[in-house]
Amino acid sequence: MWGRLGRMDRSALLPLVVAFLVLASLASGQSADSENQKDISSLQQQIKDLQQHDRELQERIKALEAKQKQADQKDQTEVRQTNQETASPPAQPPAAPADAEVSPDLHIFRGIQWRGFAEVDYKVLNQHTAELGTYGFVPGSSGNFYIGDFDLFLASRLTGRSSVLAEIDFEEQDAQAFKVDLRRMLFKYELNDHLKLSFGRNQTYIGYYNWAFRSASWLQTTADRPLVMEYSSNGGILPTQAVGILATGSIPSGKFGLNYVAEYGSADTIRPDINGDGLLNDENNGNYVNLGFFLTPDRIPGLRIGGSIYHDQISDLVLTANGATIGTQAGGTNVPPESERWNQTIVNGHVVYIAHGIEFLNEGFLIRHAPIGGGEIFNTSAFYSQFSRAFGAIRPFIRYQYVNASLENPIYDDVGLRYGPSFGARYDANDYIALKVQLDRLARRGLPDLSGLHFQLSGTF
Amino acid sequence: MRKRTVRGESIHWLCSILMVCMAASLSVPSASAQRKDIAVVVNPNSSVTNISFADLRKCFLGEKRTWPGGAPVKLIVRAPGSRERIILLRILAMSESEYKQYWAAQVFRGEADAEPFTMPSFGMVKEAIKVFPGAISLVDPAEVKPGVELKVIKVEGHLPGEDGYPVH
Numbered sequence: 001m002w003g004r005l006g007r008m009d010r011s012a013l014l015p016l017v018v019a020f021l022v023l024a025s026l027a028s029g030q031s032a033d034s035e036n037q038k039d040i041s042s043l044q045q046q047i048k049d050l051q052q053h054d055r056e057l058q059e060r061i062k063a064l065e066a067k068q069k070q071a072d073q074k075d076q077t078e079v080r081q082t083n084q085e086t087a088s089p090p091a092q093p094p095a096a097p098a099d100a101e102v103s104p105d106l107h108i109f110r111g112i113q114w115r116g117f118a119e120v121d122y123k124v125l126n127q128h129t130a131e132l133g134t135y136g137f138v139p140g141s142s143g144n145f146y147i148g149d150f151d152l153f154l155a156s157r158l159t160g161r162s163s164v165l166a167e168i169d170f171e172e173q174d175a176q177a178f179k180v181d182l183r184r185m186l187f188k189y190e191l192n193d194h195l196k197l198s199f200g201r202n203q204t205y206i207g208y209y210n211w212a213f214r215s216a217s218w219l220q221t222t223a224d225r226p227l228v229m230e231y232s233s234n235g236g237i238l239p240t241q242a243v244g245i246l247a248t249g250s251i252p253s254g255k256f257g258l259n260y261v262a263e264y265g266s267a268d269t270i271r272p273d274i275n276g277d278g279l280l281n282d283e284n285n286g287n288y289v290n291l292g293f294f295l296t297p298d299r300i301p302g303l304r305i306g307g308s309i310y311h312d313q314i315s316d317l318v319l320t321a322n323g324a325t326i327g328t329q330a331g332g333t334n335v336p337p338e339s340e341r342w343n344q345t346i347v348n349g350h351v352v353y354i355a356h357g358i359e360f361l362n363e364g365f366l367i368r369h370a371p372i373g374g375g376e377i378f379n380t381s382a383f384y385s386q387f388s389r390a391f392g393a394i395r396p397f398i399r400y401q402y403v404n405a406s407l408e409n410p411i412y413d414d415v416g417l418r419y420g421p422s423f424g425a426r427y428d429a430n431d432y433i434a435l436k437v438q439l440d441r442l443a444r445r446g447l448p449d450l451s452g453l454h455f456q457l458s459g460t461f
Numbered sequence: 462m463r464k465r466t467v468r469g470e471s472i473h474w475l476c477s478i479l480m481v482c483m484a485a486s487l488s489v490p491s492a493s494a495q496r497k498d499i500a501v502v503v504n505p506n507s508s509v510t511n512i513s514f515a516d517l518r519k520c521f522l523g524e525k526r527t528w529p530g531g532a533p534v535k536l537i538v539r540a541p542g543s544r545e546r547i548i549l550l551r552i553l554a555m556s557e558s559e560y561k562q563y564w565a566a567q568v569f570r571g572e573a574d575a576e577p578f579t580m581p582s583f584g585m586v587k588e589a590i591k592v593f594p595g596a597i598s599l600v601d602p603a604e605v606k607p608g609v610e611l612k613v614i615k616v617e618g619h620l621p622g623e624d625g626y627p628v629h
Contacts, residue, residue: 058588113568113575157574165571192527219566298515301554355554431561460565
């Protein structure tokens with residue numbers, strides 16, 4: 001036999017050698033698996049022990065909670081009790097990872113969910129001509145620090161279907177004074193996924209941005225809001241705050257994921273001129289109606305396509321900074337103190353995609369002002385488009401914004417044409433702190449272009 | 462002679478390939494087992510037996526907040542570092558930091574009462590699911606043994622391990 005093998009061509013032996021080596025390696029893998037099996041059994045036993053330990057801890061927690069309940073003699077709901085169970089320190093087993101998601105529980109105290117948002121900003125502009133100073137930025141300065149918004153959020157479930165939430169905002173004004181604003185106070189009732197009702201003060205559901213980011217800079221990728229979505233108290237051109245009734249919910253639509261938003265309320269907007277002339281526009285809004293729909297199709301997770309239409313009646317009354325009435329202001333010329341009433345209609349369309357680290361926000365607006373007594377109708381168009389992509393903790397972004405209002409429009413005579421890009425990046429130092437840097441370039445009709453550099457440290461706690 | 466040598470080589474190669482294939486078939490696990498499915502579990506008293514993948518995603522995004530019977534959806538998730546957490550993030554197409562930011566935003570928007578309960582162990586997940594009638598969570602199917610009071614539901618009509626099961 002060996003003689004025969006010896007006579008064989010060497011190349012004929014090669015396949016046998018290969019097969020032998022493969023089999024040997026697989027066999028050694030199998031034997032290693034059998035050795036590993038012992039380790040796995042040992043690990044399984046350890047897991048069982050840990051689970052037993054976990055059960056014992058749970059029982060101890062339950063006993064402690066029962067004692068506490070008797071002592072307090074409070075009639076708390078089942079949900080609140082459980083929240084407290086998970087929030088109480090003993091609920092974290094000793095084997096929990098160091099960063100074992102304790103943060104959500106720390107934000108629940110006696111059934112009240114709370115959270116805070118804060119920011120510190122430094123901004124410098126190349127033009128020292130006055131623009132509206134907002135959030136504590138001093139217009140005309142070469143650059144200064146300011147606090148912006150300090151925001152406290154509270155929410156509590158009242159019953160299985162009802163809850164209350166409040167958002168208290170401390171907003172920096174001129175001379176480092178702070179204005180307290182109850183940005184939101186809502187009683188909420190959820191019948192099911194198709195009907196959720198809210199009553200109280202809220203940010204209006206015009207478009208996506210107002211709904212998504214509210215007034216927390218930390219949630220935004222950029223350091224500031226697009227001009228068209230800026231709060232009206234800071235020169236934004238839309239009625240961003242209102243008191244009223246809100247209904248939201250999903251509409252059975254299969255894979256299209258259709259949702260609706262319906263609002264009825266009172267906005268009552270006072271908007272400072274953004275050209276820094278110190279005047280205020282008191283719109284004295286009548287009650288408004290806002291109806292919107294949006295799709296979140298199953299086929300493209302993260303995509304949202306929607307739109308809304310808003311209608312109310314406003315006045316073109318102009319006030320001085322101390323509240324004195326001036327009258328209407330057309331073409332930059334003050335006229336006698338008689339204001340005119342206008343129909344205001346705001347149409348929004350948005351396409352948003354947020355998934356796989358990509359954020360792509362696009363919103364367009366058409367704002368129509370028509371005098372009730374007849375006369376010239378003014379249409380103002382605006383849009384912004386923002387794209388960002390996360391690379392680990394760094395998220396570079398680019399935004400382009402555009403607003404075009406007629407200078408003859410007495411409502412927006414301070415706005416004119418404004419457009420330009422913003423570039424920057426956000427760096428998430430951890431789950432609570434973000435650093436942002438943003439470069440802005442804004443072209444303004446009849447005024448020099450405005451360039452700015454904005455640094456922001458924002459966080460949540 | 463030359464002809465015989467060539468035929469002999471062919472037989473050797475054929476035998477070798479067959480042996481390798483046999484050995485490989487013994488050592489390579491089945492496709493479904495290799496896939497490492499994750500089970501979707503609910504409270505044992507829940508009437509839910511099947512959920513679409515889209516609805517599962519909506520549940521864990523807080524967009525679907527009530528079950529057909531009216532019970533509120535209560536999300537129980539595992540802590541970072543677990544396989545269930547990795548699968549959850551894959552379903553939501555988010556990174557860990559995006560997930561945390563998303564839920565902070567959901568609560569702040571008023572779209573959720575609280576962030577999902579995060580449990581560091583399967584034992585705690587099991588206990589939490591028993592407490593809440595509307596609870597839902599992702600667990601390793603190997604943990605759901607006879608006697609464990611969890612109800613494994615189908616996703617798109619399939620149970621873990623079956624072809625077409627999408628949660629892995």
